[in-house]
Amino acid sequence: MRISLFITCYNDTLFPETGKSVVRLLERLGHEVEFPLEQTCCGQMHYNTGYQTEAMPLMRRFVEIFKDAEAVCIPSSSCVAMVRDHYPKMAESTGDPGLVKAVDELLPRVYELSELLVNKLGVDDVGAYYPHRVTYHASCHSLRSLHLGDLPLRLLRKVRGIDLVELQNIDQCCGFGGTFAVKNGDVSAAMLSDKLRCVENTRAEVCTAVDNSCLMHIFGGLHRQRTGVRTVHLAEILASTEDEATQ
Amino acid sequence: MSIRVGEAAEAPSFQKAAFKLLDDAQLRKNVRHATDVITNKRAIVVGEQHDWQQLRSAASAIKQHTLAHLDEYLLKFEGACIAAGGHVHWASDADEANRIIIGLVKQYGGKEVIKVKTMTSDEIGLNKAFEANGIRPHETDLADMIVQLGHDKPSHIVVPALHKNRQQVREIFMQAMGFSELGDKPEDLTNAARQYLRKKFLEVKIGFSGANYLLADTGGVCVVESEGNGRMCLTLPNVLITLAGIEKVIPSFRDLEVFLQLLPRSATGERMNPYNSLWTGAHKGEGPQYFHVVLLDNGRTRILADPESRQTLHCIRCGACLNTCPVYRQTGGHAYGSIYAGPIGAILTPQLFDMQHSQSLPYASSLCGACYEVCPVKINIPEVLIHLRGRVVREQQSGANLEAIGMKAMARIFLSSRRFEAAQRLGHIGQWPFVSEGWVKHLPGMLGNWTAVRDLRPLPKQSFRNWWREREKASAKSAQDRSRSTKNLSS
Amino acid sequence: MPESTNTREAILNRIREANATTPSFEYRTIERNYQQTATLDRETILKTFADRLHEYDAQVLEAKPDTLAATIAKVLLAHNQKSAIISDDFSQKNLPEGFTFQRESESTTEHMNTAEYAISGCEVAIAHTGTIILRGARKLTLLPDRLLCIVYENQIVETVPEAIARLEQFKTEPLTFVSGPSATADIEMTRIRGVHGPRFLDVVLVRNQH
Numbered sequence: 001m002r003i004s005l006f007i008t009c010y011n012d013t014l015f016p017e018t019g020k021s022v023v024r025l026l027e028r029l030g031h032e033v034e035f036p037l038e039q040t041c042c043g044q045m046h047y048n049t050g051y052q053t054e055a056m057p058l059m060r061r062f063v064e065i066f067k068d069a070e071a072v073c074i075p076s077s078s079c080v081a082m083v084r085d086h087y088p089k090m091a092e093s094t095g096d097p098g099l100v101k102a103v104d105e106l107l108p109r110v111y112e113l114s115e116l117l118v119n120k121l122g123v124d125d126v127g128a129y130y131p132h133r134v135t136y137h138a139s140c141h142s143l144r145s146l147h148l149g150d151l152p153l154r155l156l157r158k159v160r161g162i163d164l165v166e167l168q169n170i171d172q173c174c175g176f177g178g179t180f181a182v183k184n185g186d187v188s189a190a191m192l193s194d195k196l197r198c199v200e201n202t203r204a205e206v207c208t209a210v211d212n213s214c215l216m217h218i219f220g221g222l223h224r225q226r227t228g229v230r231t232v233h234l235a236e237i238l239a240s241t242e243d244e245a246t247q
Numbered sequence: 248m249s250i251r252v253g254e255a256a257e258a259p260s261f262q263k264a265a266f267k268l269l270d271d272a273q274l275r276k277n278v279r280h281a282t283d284v285i286t287n288k289r290a291i292v293v294g295e296q297h298d299w300q301q302l303r304s305a306a307s308a309i310k311q312h313t314l315a316h317l318d319e320y321l322l323k324f325e326g327a328c329i330a331a332g333g334h335v336h337w338a339s340d341a342d343e344a345n346r347i348i349i350g351l352v353k354q355y356g357g358k359e360v361i362k363v364k365t366m367t368s369d370e371i372g373l374n375k376a377f378e379a380n381g382i383r384p385h386e387t388d389l390a391d392m393i394v395q396l397g398h399d400k401p402s403h404i405v406v407p408a409l410h411k412n413r414q415q416v417r418e419i420f421m422q423a424m425g426f427s428e429l430g431d432k433p434e435d436l437t438n439a440a441r442q443y444l445r446k447k448f449l450e451v452k453i454g455f456s457g458a459n460y461l462l463a464d465t466g467g468v469c470v471v472e473s474e475g476n477g478r479m480c481l482t483l484p485n486v487l488i489t490l491a492g493i494e495k496v497i498p499s500f501r502d503l504e505v506f507l508q509l510l511p512r513s514a515t516g517e518r519m520n521p522y523n524s525l526w527t528g529a530h531k532g533e534g535p536q537y538f539h540v541v542l543l544d545n546g547r548t549r550i551l552a553d554p555e556s557r558q559t560l561h562c563i564r565c566g567a568c569l570n571t572c573p574v575y576r577q578t579g580g581h582a583y584g585s586i587y588a589g590p591i592g593a594i595l596t597p598q599l600f601d602m603q604h605s606q607s608l609p610y611a612s613s614l615c616g617a618c619y620e621v622c623p624v625k626i627n628i629p630e631v632l633i634h635l636r637g638r639v640v641r642e643q644q645s646g647a648n649l650e651a652i653g654m655k656a657m658a659r660i661f662l663s664s665r666r667f668e669a670a671q672r673l674g675h676i677g678q679w680p681f682v683s684e685g686w687v688k689h690l691p692g693m694l695g696n697w698t699a700v701r702d703l704r705p706l707p708k709q710s711f712r713n714w715w716r717e718r719e720k721a722s723a724k725s726a727q728d729r730s731r732s733t734k735n736l737s738s
Numbered sequence: 739m740p741e742s743t744n745t746r747e748a749i750l751n752r753i754r755e756a757n758a759t760t761p762s763f764e765y766r767t768i769e770r771n772y773q774q775t776a777t778l779d780r781e782t783i784l785k786t787f788a789d790r791l792h793e794y795d796a797q798v799l800e801a802k803p804d805t806l807a808a809t810i811a812k813v814l815l816a817h818n819q820k821s822a823i824i825s826d827d828f829s830q831k832n833l834p835e836g837f838t839f840q841r842e843s844e845s846t847t848e849h850m851n852t853a854e855y856a857i858s859g860c861e862v863a864i865a866h867t868g869t870i871i872l873r874g875a876r877k878l879t880l881l882p883d884r885l886l887c888i889v890y891e892n893q894i895v896e897t898v899p900e901a902i903a904r905l906e907q908f909k910t911e912p913l914t915f916v917s918g919p920s921a922t923a924d925i926e927m928t929r930i931r932g933v934h935g936p937r938f939l940d941v942v943l944v945r946n947q948h
């Protein structure tokens with residue numbers, strides 16, 4: 001398959017390793033990856049903070065850039081949720097039937113990474129090797145917007161060498177919430193504190209998720225408290241093999 | 248019009264209030280315990296209800312339909328209620344409602360009123376208005392009593408005094424009820440309340456209630472409760488005044504089969520709450536002989552006028568969204584500055600004010616969506632929150648605040664990959680003043696709230712797209728080399 | 739009240755304006771695919787009803803029509819009661835000898851307030867939720883400390899929608915749904931029974947079918 005990668009603005013800038021891992025993984029599975037360089041941002045931050053007007057042209061750009069893609073892979077469930085939950089309404093509000101149609105036709109081709117692997121490519125064993133104790137945090141968008149269910153866990157269970165341990169209160173919000181993390185920093189910190197307690201109780205070395213937004217926030221706390229626990233995006237775990245010096 | 252939602256208009260911002268409340272360890276413990284108990288109970292009784300989703304869908308459709316024909320249903324209710332011997336009054340705002348209610352109490356020569364729990368009366372500030380007019384209101388719900396006697400404010404829709412523990416309640420009761428001795432077991436405290444109120448129930452001639460449902464076909468009213476004080480106030484007095492928001496009306500008696508299955512499970516995690524009372528107008532020779540309903544607008548028609556957020560009016564005040572909200576769990580209800588707290592409070596309060604007040608509330612959420620999942624009438628609260636944030640931004644007096652400037656600048660940057668990459672380069676340079684020993688130690692302005700509690704790595708040296716470009720270049724070059732060498736071989 | 743009339747028109751107009759372009763659908767098109775009929779067999783329904791009552795700490799006794807009076811006597815004696823107030827429509831033939839019974843309409847509020855025992859029938863009962871629905875008799879079933887309720891097995895339905903359907907013909911009468919003694923969890927979420935309203939509920943389930 002020819003898979004177009006929408007890396008997301010923050011992964012591109014802050015978590016390039018996640019993108020590299022997605023490329024490595026998909027190529028290892030025998031697929032071709034393309035990366036349209038014109039891409040920037042899906043508009044979620046603006047839309048969710050109340051700047052819906054500013055998010056509109058970003059929606060149009062996304063649709064334009066990916067309109068001919070065979071499949072679009074996005075290693076960020078919140079960005080997929082933005083596209084899936086909000087783009088149709090946004091397009092409708094413009095009163096432009098062409099745009100509505102374009103969004104309609106593009107949506108079925110947009111996948112979060114674990115959706116792409118399991119549902120589209122039909123694989124849950126990606127040949128990964130990751131000999132670490134890992135716990136998985138279910139981001140709110142993956143849970144309640146995308147209804148990923150246990151797709152990421154199915155992929156993780158097939159990783160050789162992994163010691164997967166269940167996270168208590170897995171479905172409780174970590175407290176990131178986009179601009180919420182700074183606009184309501186105190187409550188965000190209180191919520192993070194609960195999540196950290198659950199992570200530490202698992203004695204895992206690594207906390208993973210399908211969203212680097214959550215992980216950035218969780219790691220920020222784990223490191224501030226010098227717990228020694230790391231966060232690693234699901235893509236990076238799945239891309240790890242025995243041939244590589246895994247971190 | 249003077250819209251009032253308790254004292255929400257004067258309340259501090261959510262952020263300010265939350266900061267203080269997060270320091271109250273007793274409160275946080277109580278809130279956590281209460282919300283844990285109810286959510287666990289709810290999960291069990293909802294889990295066993297195999298048609299739960301079908302009930303939610305039906306309830307949502309009934310509410311949607313009713314709102315689309317609200318005038319018809321209100322008129323239907325009015326006609327049926329009057330035909331059954333009741334009286335119906337209409338109030339545009341809080342002040343008008345208070346005037347009507349006080350007028351009625353005075354008309355019947357009452358100096359005291361026994362009240363059943365209703366948040367709507369807190370919304371209009373009824374008790375204050377009563378007292379200013381020489382009328383003594385007696386709250387009869389245990390928690391509302393605790394709040395009233397303790398000169399406090401409610402912090403939850405269903406369990407308003409959950410922020411108080413038994414010792415605190417004991418102190419309040421001893422002082423207010425004049426006990427020299429009182430045990431602190433919940434049984435002791437409940438017994439004290441039972442004795443104290445029994446006298447009132449038998450003596451006070453005017454009862455006041457809210458309504459969970461107004462039935463349009465019969466003109467009937469349904470009140471859902473647990474303690475029995477509702478039954479006392481609805482049955483024993485000679486006069487009954489019921490205050491209800493206009494959104495409380497449902498088309499027919501039959502629709503109760505849906506709501507009476509959703510409400511108890513959502514509110515208290517029970518298959519059915521102890522008592523539901525239904526009455527229609529005034530029943531000859533039995534119960535109150537004079538019955539008045541006051542229908543309240545107080546900003547609801549304005550919410551109705553907003554197609555994006557009119558679903559707010561579906562709310563049946565179950566409190567499930569509060570119990571499941573990870574933000575509410577940390578702060579309790581007082582942080583919202585409104586009697587309507589938690590997720591529903593965050594959308595209802597500012598909208599009643601037409602967004603003139605309580606503008607911090609739509610931001611008091613991480614948009615996790617847990618509320619929408621449990622809402623029995625399917626209010627898409629995250630969607631409404633985002634919509635209201637849009638209203639706050641659009642209706643800002645000037646776009647000259649730092650956030651708006653920053654967001655607009657970022658939007659411009661995202662409109663072009665060239666500008667985006669330039670911004671990435673700028674970020675690499677601009678971050679250095681904030682980086683120390685390989686970590687971003689602090690950030691300016693509001694971003695400082697991040698680094699106040701979280702560490703942050705500086706930007707990686709190479710962005711993804713630059714890595715990609717390099718890789719493309721390298722593979723193009725090696726493809727070129729390969730084709731050259733095959734050419735050489737073949738030549 | 740002139741002010742209220744103007745307000746009435748103003749509110750109705752605001753509603754109509756708000757709904758001017760709202761898409762609407764008819765009431766009868768509302769999809770109701772929640773359960774509306776019984777799926778359990780009768781024995782299971784009766785057992786479920788009894789189980790729910792036990793969960794509320796209600797005492798449940800069984801009787802047949804011809805042993806009902808004796809069962810009522812048993813209950814009263816077990817609590818050392820010589821008298822009770824009964825609902826106006828309670829059938830004389832089901833009252834045991836040797837006790838003093840007074841009808842609700844013959845009792846003052848004060849009397850009911852101090853009486854220990856009230857006895858009533860019911861209109862319909864719901865097994866799934868352990869609910870007993872009373873028609874009228876509001877004071878009787880509220881003031882005395884103990885309520886004895888007679889439920890006939892053919893009054894018991896499985897689901898809430900079935901009960902609502904049975905109540906349709908009485909929907910403008912005062913109805914009370916009772917699902918256990920009153921309760922509060924307002925203090926530290928500890929559930930306390932019997933705040934106001936009867937603290938003790940006894941049910942006699944009359945089996946009149948085989």
